[in-house]
Amino acid sequence: DAMVIQNPRYQVTQFGKPVTLSCSQTLNHNVMYWYQQKSSQAPKLLFHYYDKDFNNEADTPDNFQSRRPNTSFCFLDIRSPGLGDAAMYLCATSSFSNEQFFGPGTRLTVL
């Protein structure tokens, strides 16, 4: 089945220690998104890629970076995680229809 895969499902890191979250897709979609969802809140868009074009939301902290080496993969890098960055990170993909297909998420814990 075509799908969106996120690894790892659970990630524990230490305060200030860089961490990378991974997303891959078999849908061959042009667009890939990263969201942050804190407990009992709505997902918040951090940035998205349209092919190789990177689109950063204005209020996304500089601490968050992303890479998309090819159509299938997209990475979220958190350069210096703080306690406030503990959250569920969701990856999604879409084609031109804007209908987004979500991965299961990576739950990040910062100690």
Place this chain on the structure above:
Amino acid sequence: AQSVTQLDSHVSVSEGTPVLLRCNYSSSYSPSLFWYVQHPNKGLQLLLKYTSAATLVKGINGFEAEFKKSETSFHLTKPSAHMSDAAEYFCVVSGDDTGGFKTIFGAGTRLFVKA
């Protein structure tokens, strides 16, 4: 600029009674609108979508929504609630006037279903 407002943070219904989850949007163009459901500790699942075709949209699990441009609303309904419908529901607006993919989630409505 676009925005989306879910008018109720919590809705409680009895099993077998109708469900109404309200959503209003603001946009300077014709956006795509979606409803997603998120069960506890589960991923987001698309219920239905409006992309400028029919204004009454039917989704999965008996849900439907009506796009009303004059009221800038996209309310989600279901004739008869089931216990398994208890979850968080998000109204989502996506797209912009440049054909981009900016996406905004509403704050969410928690649906409780009583036996």
